[in-house]
Amino acid sequence: MTDFYEFKTTIQPIPAGKPTLGWFCTYTPVEILYAAGFETYGIRKSSGAETEDVYLGRPLCPYIHSIFGGALASRYSMLEGVVIAHSCECLRRLYDGWRQLGSQVTPAFCHLLDVPTVNTPSAVDYFEKNLQQLVKTLERQFDRKVTDEALHEAITLFNHTRSLLQRLYELRKHDHPPVTGSQVMEILDMAMTTDKKEFNRRFEPFLTRLENQESSDATRSRKQRLMVFGSVFNPEIIKFLEQDDIGGIVVCEDACNGMRFFDTVVEPTGNPLKSLSSGYLGKAPCPRMAGELGVDYLLDLISQYRIDGLIYYIPKYCENLYLEFPYVSEKLDDLGVPYKRLEGEISGDLNKIELKSFIEMIELKKEMADFQ
Amino acid sequence: MKGFLGIDVGSVSTNIVFIDENKQVIEKEYTFTHGRVLSALKQSLNAVMERLPADLEILGTGVTGSAAELARSIVNADLYKTEIYSHARATVHEFPDVRTIFEIGGQDSKVIYIKDGVPIRSRMNEWCGAGTGSMLDAQSSRLGVPIGELGALAVQSTKVIDFRTRCGVFIESCAIDAQARGYSVAEIAAGLCNACAKNFINTLNIDRKKLETPIVFQGGVAANIGVKQALERYIEEGGGVKCNLLIPKHYNVMGALGIALAVRDAYAREPWESSGFRGMEVINKIETCIVDANTCGEKVQNRSNRYGDILQLTIGNQVIATL
Structure with a gap:
């Protein structure tokens, strides 16, 4: 698909010198950062500097070590600051480390945003107050003014990005998805780390072409349709599963570096902070949220995307995912959906034998070949 | 005699099973790998071959185990499956x-x-x-x-x-x-x-x-x-x-037995003209060497799309496979 590579080359990183703020969790209302005059940069990949972090304790997930190592090794020097959402205990400890080591990490500015774990009217009120606090901090720290008008504009812009990505995911429900999982991961990366206006402008015509084209690769319909569930997972999984001799195609990622980035629509009118608060808390509940709704949502995705098998990927020490697993696996067993639980890092080597044998099992289940 | 070879190259042992067309185990061999995949594989293949009748015809070969990729190239195997599949296949056959x-x-x-x-x-x-x-x-x-x-x-x-x-x-x-x-x-x-x-x-x-x-x-x-x-x-x-x-009776070579059975199944479903098996004469001459792709002057891409060290199988000066 040469078209994809052409599209890719049109997307440029945020130009050096343009003020940018980093974010980590998809419960961070990035519209506020944008309305304060910043580009937004989602840090969702390995910094490659995990081992630089000799400060935070070992039983934190590799994503946190990657971020903190990266901050210590100046990998994020293009940023003016970061917003850390208190969405899990690991991120909260990242904030502690960031504050504690102050002068040794770049960028120095960081703000902790507390996010409730329930979506109730009082939680929405509470989260709105936290957002007001974020606005005040940004205004004071960077000497700016965040107007309602700018917030409305930002909401419209990000809603547009989200709706484009939702359209992209619709295409993956087809028998012959016009994009591979690896390509979607690259698109999501662009959407999270580049200039939003530029991204929307370049991506929309490409997406329209995809929507209008007949499938480019009919062989994709013979592959096993897979889904990755997790927090920040290792993108190598998708690359491996989609190799020709493995025989999978990844059609959905219910993960922090997957569809959790865009699974909401924020009301573009009225009190913008209220809209953001209820819009973000109303996101499809991820494992950090309390209650059972997340599993229902997962089961719904499995039927919508007609999933043949699910990879449950746990970055080492990700407690939310460990603790959610018995519950999720029970539901999957009831539904008869094959799944594979894997633990590991967020980049680098994988247990390929486990992944390959999982595909073999799905194929066997389908064929019910005479195995005796 | 016609039949199928199953090869399981694991961390500790290299195992080979030969089955006939009726899934009967004719020969098996359990050898310690001792960190040397190529020589362990040659040694155990030779041992099995010596014990098999002279009119032997190998219809197909399969590999499994942690060094399956390497073993697959050495024998030019017809089928590769993971250890999990292979073990399950053999066990279900027996129980x-x-x-x-x-x-x-x-x-x-x-x-x-x-x-x-x-x-x-x-x-x-x-x-x-x-x-x-x-x-x-x-x-x-x-x-x-x-x-x-x-x-x-x-x-x-x-x-x-x-x-x-x-x-x-x-x-x-x-x-x-x-x-x-x-x-x-x-x-x-x-x-x-x-x-x-x-x-x-x-x-x-x-x-x-x-x-x-x-x-x-x-x-x-x-x-x-x-x-x-x-x-x-x-x-x-x-x-x-x-x-x-x-x-199981063949408890220590179940991976090799399973992959042999899997090759037999594949062959029974859709027979191929001839097995890719190189034959012992060729296999005994194969040597391996690791080449640093970065020192070759140009980047060489191997089968798994990785850059870095590549492994070459050679006979004399001729490179017969790169992985």
Whole structure:
């Protein structure tokens, strides 16, 4: 698909010198950062500097070590600051480390945003107050003014990005998805780390072409349709599963570096902070949220995307995912959906034998070949 | 005689099984790999070939195991499947009603759950080798007990020391502490077998209450009666069924048997004209060398799309495969 590579080359990183703020969790209302005059940069990949972090304790997930190592090794020097959402205990400890080591990490500015774990009217009120606090901090720290008008504009812009990505995911429900999982991961990366206006402008015509084209690769319909569930997972999984001799195609990622980035629509009118608060808390509940709704949502995705098998990927020490697993696996067993639980890092080597044998099992289940 | 070769190159042993068209095991060979895949493979292939009749015709070959990629290139195999598939295939062949498979090998351990003769779920030890043969190997050589006798020694002991650790290295510290306190070698051996069994169950998160029988126990460690009894005891202690683990006849070459059966199935479904098997004359001449792709002047891409060190198989000056 040469078209994809052409599209890719049109997307440029945020130009050096343009003020940018980093974010980590998809419960961070990035519209506020944008309305304060910043580009937004989602840090969702390995910094490659995990081992630089000799400060935070070992039983934190590799994503946190990657971020903190990266901050210590100046990998994020293009940023003016970061917003850390208190969405899990690991991120909260990242904030502690960031504050504690102050002068040794770049960028120095960081703000902790507390996010409730329930979506109730009082939680929405509470989260709105936290957002007001974020606005005040940004205004004071960077000497700016965040107007309602700018917030409305930002909401419209990000809603547009989200709706484009939702359209992209619709295409993956087809028998012959016009994009591979690896390509979607690259698109999501662009959407999270580049200039939003530029991204929307370049991506929309490409997406329209995809929507209008007949499938480019009919062989994709013979592959096993897979889904990755997790927090920040290792993108190598998708690359491996989609190799020709493995025989999978990844059609959905219910993960922090997957569809959790865009699974909401924020009301573009009225009190913008209220809209953001209820819009973000109303996101499809991820494992950090309390209650059972997340599993229902997962089961719904499995039927919508007609999933043949699910990879449950746990970055080492990700407690939310460990603790959610018995519950999720029970539901999957009831539904008869094959799944594979894997633990590991967020980049680098994988247990390929486990992944390959999982595909073999799905194929066997389908064929019910005479195995005796 | 016509038949199929199954090859399983694992961390500790290289195993070969030859079956005829009726799925009967004609020959098998279990050789220690000793870190040398190519020479172990040549040695065991030669050993099997020598014992097979002269009118031999190899219809197909299959590979599995941790060094399957390399072995596949060396013999030019017709089929590759993972160890999990291969082990399940062989076990279902021997025990059609099996529900659970325990496999403990050199550094791998796995549990495979079977329903209606098809594997439905599996789990491998991902990060810890304490519940595998390597731990027993290291500890029995420290005790000066041949590994083949450790199990028999363990079952002589009436006392089982409970080494309270989940780490293979710290088990050694516990064993040394036990010997200093005056425990006999048999008692320590029983403790080691018990530790292996407990680590196996815990590392693979096996819910003992929900285990379904028959359970088949295979892999090199299945030869160890001490571990077998420790597993049975530990399952029962955990509220599981009182059971007798079944040990297959070819327990230590099940991977090789499974892949041989899989090749036979594939051939029976859709026969190919001739097997890719290179023949012993060619295989015996093959050498391997690691080439640093970065020093070749240009980047060479290997089959798995990685850049970096590449492996070349050569005969004389001729490169016959790159991976």
